[in-house]
Each structure stands twice: as structure tokens, then as C-alpha cells.
Amino acid sequence: MTVPEIFSLDENPDWPTQGPYEYADHYSSQREVVSFDDFIKTRHARESYDHVIIGAGPIGAALAYKLARDRPDGQLLLIEKSWTEPDRIVGELMQPAGCQAMERLGLGNVFSGIGAVPVHGYHIAYSGRHLFVPYMERPDGHGRFRGNSFHHGRLVMNLRAACKAQANITCLEASAVELIGETTKNGRLETVHGVRLGPSRTTDEHGTSNGPIVRPRGLTFVCDGIMSQFRKHLHGSPVEPISHFCGFVLEHEPVANSTYFDGPTGATEHLARVGEKGVRENPLPMPHNGNVLLDGVGPVLLYQMSECETRVLADIPGSLLPSEAGGHLRRVLRQSLEAAASKSHFPGLQAQLIQALDGSRRIRCIGSRFIPATGKSAHGAVWLGDALNIRHPLTGGGMTVGLWDVVILTDLLASTTSITALSEDPSTLRRIKAQWHWRRRPRALVVNVLSVALHALFAADSQELGLLREACFDYLSRGSRFTMEPSGFLSGLLPSPMLLLFHFFSVAFLAIRLRITGRSTAYTGGSLLVRIYTAFYTLYVAASVILPVMWTELQP
Template sequence: MGDFITTASTSALPKYDVLIVGAGIAGSSLAHALANLPPRSSQSPLRIALLERSLAEPDRIVGELLQPSGRASLAKLGLESCTEGIDAAPVHGYCVCESQLGGDDVGKKPRTVHIPYNNSDKGRSFHHGKFIMALRAKALEAKNVDVVEATVNTLIECNDTGSVIGVKATRAGGEQMEVYAELVVIADGCFSNFRSKVMGKAGAKATTKSYFVGAVLEDAELPIPDHGTVVLTKGYGPVLFYRIGERDTRMLVDVKAPLPSDLSAHILQNVLPQMPPSLHQSMHAALSTQRLRRMPNSFLPPVKQGTSQTKEGVLLLGDAWNMRHPLTGGGMTVALNDVVMVRDMISEVHDLSDWREVRDVLHRWHWARKPLASTINILSVALYDLFEADDENLAVLREGCFKYFERGGECVSGPVAILSGMAPSPWLLFTHFFSVAFYSIWVLFTHARLVPGGEKPMYAVPTVDMYPELAVKSVRVFYTACVVFLPLIWSEIRWWAPASAE
């Protein structure tokens, strides 16, 4: 079993093959993966150092839902047992619900659409901390992994080349230490302290549109058991529910910045009345007894690493490098897929201190991950823009998306295959997104809509005399769809290094 170093002096620490900063999803799984690689020719197995600020069980409100593709990556890494024995709940798909304020005054009941995973695909949801501890335990099982509880302060650079050769860190007791390695991996999460240092001027900046405010509901009754539930509210962002234990259900409320001073009051007054009645009691109990947690919903496009503008000897992994909106629960799926690819490509490197070899790995990895990572990244933000629908044109697209799902068949199986990561295809995503856009326009012309005026609002199908106005509106709707989707495509393809930077 690997060592959990607690009191060793700086001189007692050997030079490692790989040093990983951050024992979260990406860091812990990579430590296990690299430690269990077959020895390279006549060389010994890789020596791994895994540094983490605190090895106590973390308490976070994200990183709790693992899509089917993420489970497949866990299996490839030999980590599928990490979702066992932690009170994990099965996830069989999604349920999208309309706000309870949706049209009751004209006799319309709120709509619900069922979006099951295809075939035997199944996800898992769990308490984040329990899953992290299971991953760390697997990393510790390897004899060639040393786990060090210490806060990394700075990167150590070679005086001659400027490449990163190690880190300076501080233990809990204040002891200073230096750890050296042929390759340093930074996996310290969304609030990375080293992102800008590694990427330099080439780095992108994370953007935050809103926050998820989280609580745990006890004995909540979801509209469809063992399904993630998304409630589309009127005037506010979407609300997510998914079970993370036998009795626990995670609630995530999307709240735009700037945040209200009293989050509980905001949710009670504006959000709770729009939720399915079966959730009201458990929501009231949670909001009156728990401290609400919040996390920024950030988007950070993946900038190519290993160029002349980025640091040598080090690479970024996980949320330290690439983030997407957590609405679709795709973060762990992307991270674990990245770990699988990095493990396989590093196994081909003969000398980890040879930056030319490592740089080739970073180039191949950057493009090999695109089908899955780009699909999930783009979907997460595009779907959020549709679901939060803060203007009239987005509202038309949201209505079209709901009705598109109601058609069933390929209109459900295709999008859910993309969402689950089982169909990693930006082109398939493009096809379905613009199918929704054109279907939304067709719905605009052919379906009944609320007509204001009179003593009581009523629904009516548009008449021919309304077509010119609707034609103009349809152009605006299609333009809005392009404004939502095309910049996201560009964010995924623009971050290559020009020839002069290689």
C-alpha cells in the first residue's frame, strides 16, 4: 500500500516521476492510473507524489452526478468499485418539469417530459466527499504512490530553462518542504492557484453567469424516482434535484449574480411556489434548518497546452484547465475521460523529463479529447441559455425544446445520448440544436399560444394575418439560436497555437 507521509523531512522525499497537485476527482484517479501502468521496458513503475491541502472528507455541492460515459471511464481506470459502498443512487435519466405557475389560470396543467437514458445506460449520484475518499483510498493502495497532506505555495522552476521541476509546500504544522518530479500535474480544481502561472498570456479567463445554491432534502419525493429532475421556472433559472443517498436528495437552485442578500427568502418566495407540490415540505424543512451552500457556474474553454507561451514541465488537468456549466452534470465525465487519455499517452513516453515527448502528448490529447469534451462543454452552456430563457426569443426556443422532447423517439434518444456522453459528437449536437431552433419556429406558426386581452386570457392558433409579424419574429429567434450556439463552437476550436508559437 502507498505511503501517507506525515512527518518525513524534506530530504527524505525522493524525486518522483510525476507529482500531482490536488487529490480530487482528476488528481486521485490519475495517481491510481499512472501507478498501475505496466513498467516501461526495464524501468521500475512510475513513482507518484499526490499532494492535497486537506485529506479530510470534502463537503461540496457539485461533483455528485456521474453520467454513463463517466462510469465507463471509471471502469477503464479500474475504479468502478468507487461508486459501491458509498450509498450511491442509480440515475436512469431525466425528468424536465414546467413551472407550477405555468398556465393554471387558463386550465393548463404544468407539463412533464420523461427523458430516459438509452438501452441499459445508467448513471450514479452520490455525496461528493464519499466518492472522493473512495478514489483516494484506491490511490493509496499502490505501493508507488506517496500521499502528502500539504498546501502547495509555489512552483519551482529550473534556473536555466525556466521549466517547472517541482513545488514548494507547507505542511499543516508549518514545516516547509520541496518536492521534485520529472512532470508536474496541476489538478487543484476550479479555484486553481496556478492556472495563470502555467498558461501565461495564452490562458483564457473563466466567466460566471450565475451560481448554484445547494441544500440537501430529506425523504424528498421526485416526480420520477431515480431520475434527475430539472424544473424550468418563470423569471428565474432552472432548479435541479437528484438523489445522492437512500434518503438524501440534492437541490441546486440557479441564482443569477448579484446574489440576493437573503438566499433562503429568495428561494421561499420566488422559487418554491413553482416547484412540484411533492417537494414543498422537504424544501421548507431544508431551508429552515440548513446553511445554504453556493458555487459559481463557470465556463472556461480549454486552451492548448505545451506551446511556447505556456510553462514547460507542467500540465493542467480537470477544472483547473477546463470548466463547463454544471447543469448537465458533465464535469466528472470530461475529467475521467481526460485521465484515461493522459494515462494511455503517458505510457508511450520514454522520458518524462524530455519536454518534446510530453509536448507531443499534450498536442495529441488536446485534439483527441475534443469529440467528448467539446460536445459536453457546448451542450452545458447552450442548454442553460435555453432553460433560463431571460428574453422573448429564448423563451420561444425553450418552448420549442420542450415540445421537441415531447415528440419522443430520436428527439429524445439523440439528445440524451449526447447528454450522457455516450454519443461524443459536436456535429450531432449541432444537428439537434438547430433542429430544435427550426422546430421552435414551426411551433410559433402552428401551435396555440396565449392571446392577451379580454376578460380571461385564452389560447389560440395564429391566423394568416399574424404571419408577417411571426416571420419577423422567426428571424429573430433563429438569430438568437446562432448567437447562443456558434460562439460556443468557436470557443472550442479557436484555442490552437499558431505555427510560430510551437
């Protein structure tokens, strides 16, 4: 299908991305973007800005838009190294709570016109069994919550288009070279007064050491993403990856209509049809859902970026990534995909995955890390998004956490009458940061802890973790609150840390029962005494998975 044909699917009344996007004219426009050379030659460098925002990714652009709408008479500077469409292999699925945050920020229609696909829940496959975990029902009784999946770059361009359309946002293409401020005796950045700018490309005639310094009347917001160069001011030493996600794209025909498949029976029927000769429809077990296959080297995640494209993310546990030289990485990925999507359980899918893997010129990989947020940062600046806080991308909760951070922070800033008080009066900003840190914590803690804990279970590098994975699947299969409340954690709609602990240890006690009774297929063998010992050792393993991560998240 052509791009216009894909986009025309948005006209379906059942699609949440239907209708035109109000800022579509600014999508690829560069006329609103000020170059670094023009910035230092014209009045822009001499203007007084209320706030400076570093990074125009999903979080930075959403923050700039909301601040601009809240204070139409203010002036904002939004700094981005490149205003062309970015290309990433994560950040392509937004959970329902993230979509809620977009609504709160006035960006509810940002998914329009980019070929986004509605997401209704998760299909999980393990040892030949299918499980559907739908999103929670709406309190008003009007169906269930829905997420969206999309091309990351297209969503970012829609967000940037909204910023370009605001007269009080200066969109600058430049590099943020360093934060200007005061440091303590041990070299820690204590106060931020502004940011030094440099050219976005090294071919520019101006250097970086003597670039202009912009000093806002209010705050400097650091939103420069997962590869943040300013995170070092929060965390001194680099963090080793937990695992690596390796991604490529699977191309296919669209499904016949916008109906998703309600339950594992529907998934099985769809798979059987795709396996028929000549049928080239979407090969996913459950289109319009996140699909997680648990029988590979690590979990394999599949979700649509459009009706004709599916992102495949195969997790390889461990801090070291197999080398692509000599084909080692591809051999590991092939082994994982063949095990996760076996021919007996997924007719038609395995062949397409292997064909797409072999046809990919380059396998794109990204390290998956856990970096907790900290409430201690320099006065005059606020870190948001992945610059502040990173979790494993398995559960797709990164943008949800970041966007709710923006919602909470902008609500607090809206109540501040004086912009200059934010930078001149340390107590004012300290109070706002403290309130923001505690209000953001429940949702961020649940999403972050769940991502790390689920990856530990799903990657299962020991018999005890394999037993916990089996118990988790059985637990989610029970239905009722045993399915829907964990679904609320995944979607970001149920920010309750204590409830998360309850369900996690309920899974652990189910694992104990499976092991002692000898009903486990993941951890077999042993006398009754051995089974009792290993069962309670599994409880210790479960505690060691979740409690250290939760304790880290609870630190001030």
C-alpha cells in the same frame, strides 16, 4: 435511517453499487498519509519521483491510481492539502460516460459502500408537463446505461483509499505553494521543473517561501480543481460567473424498492401517492433520476445523494448573487421553488422544499463559470480536470470530461518508454499533448457547449430564449432519435459536435414554426409579419447562444 441501513441497500442485486469495496480498509485511514513535517525530516523529500500530482480530488486521485498501476516500479507523489472527507455541493452525479471512464481506469467498483444511488435518466417538468429522457440503450442489448449519484466526499474518499493502497504512491498532506520553472520575458510560465511545498495549515512551524522543492523525473500534473491557484498560468484574467447554484439537502424516507419510474405516467402516479396523507416516501417526481424543474427563476435540479437525502440546486442567473443578509437570497430561492414546484403539479414536494430551505442554517452557493481548455501550457506540466476546463454544472458533465481526459492521457503516456524524455525532450511531450488535446476535444466540446447552451435556454431571460425553451421541451417529447440522441449528449455517450449542432438548430427551426403559426405559449401576440420577424430573430438568438461557445472550444 442510519448510515449502516442506508449502506445495506447496496446488497440489492439490482444496485450497481452492490458488493464490498476492495480498498474499504483505507477509507478513513491516515496511517498512509505523510505529513509535511515528516516529509521534510525523512527520506521522502530526497526521493526521486516519476511524477508529481497536485490535488487528490476525483481527477487527481484517479490519475494517480492509473499511473501507479501502469508503472508498478515507478514512484508518484500525490499532494493534497487535506485528506479528510471534502464537502461540496456539486460533483455528486456522474453520467454514464463517466462511469465508463471509471471502468477503463480500473475503478469500476468505486461506487460500492458509499450509499450511491443508480441514475437512469432525467425527468424534466415544464408548464405542468412531464418528460422522461432515459439514458441510451447498451449496444449489447443488456438494458440501458446507468449513472450514479452520491455524496461527493464519500466518492473522493473511496478514490483516495485506492491511492493509499498503492505502495508506489506517496500520499502527502501539504500545500503546493508555487510551480518552479522558467518564465518568458513577459512573465508567462514556459517550463515547469517542479513544485514548491508548504504546510497544509498556517499553524505549522515551517513557512512557505523556503519550503522544499520536488523536481520529478517526468511531469507535474495540476489537478487542484475548480478553485485552482495555478489556472492563472493558462488564463490571465478571472472569469465572471454565468449564474450561481444555491444548494441545500432535502431529507426523506426511501422509496419502497429499487424500481425507478419509467415515463411521465409513473412519475405522476408516484407524486399522487406521495401526496397522500401519511405517505413520507421520496418526494421526487422520479426517484433514481435527475429531476429538472424549469418554471423557477432559473432551473431547479434535484438528485439523490443517497436513498434518504436529495440535493436541491436552485440556479440564480446572473453574475451577482443576492445577499443573504436581510434574507434577500432566501426570498429569491423561495420564489423560485414555489414557482418550479407548484402545489398543483407537485403535491407534497413544494412543502418539503420550503421546509428544508427554512430549516437550512446556511445556504451554500457556488458560481457557475465557463472556462474553455487551452492546448498551450508550460512544458513539463499538464493541467487536468477543472483546473483546465470548467463548464456550467447544470448537466453534471464535469467529472465525465475530466475522467476521460485521464483515460486518454494515461493511454498515451503508457506508450512512452522513457519517463525522463517527457521532461527533457520538449518534442515528446509536445506530441503527446497535441494528440491528447485533439482526442479529448469531441466529448469535451459536446459536454461543455451543451451545458452553457441548455442553461441559456432553461434560464430564459428573454421571450426568444423562452420560445427556444418551449421548442426544446417539445422536441425532446417527440421520442425516437429526437429524445435519445440528445440523451447521448447529456450522458457523454455521444461525442459528436456536428450532431449536437444539427439537433440544436432543429430545435431553433421548431421554435420558428411555433412562433409563426401562433402555437407558442411562451411567446404570444403580434401580427403575422411581426411573428415572422421575431421568429427569425429567434434563430439569430439561438446562433448567438451556441456558436460563440463552440468557436471558443475549437480554439487550439
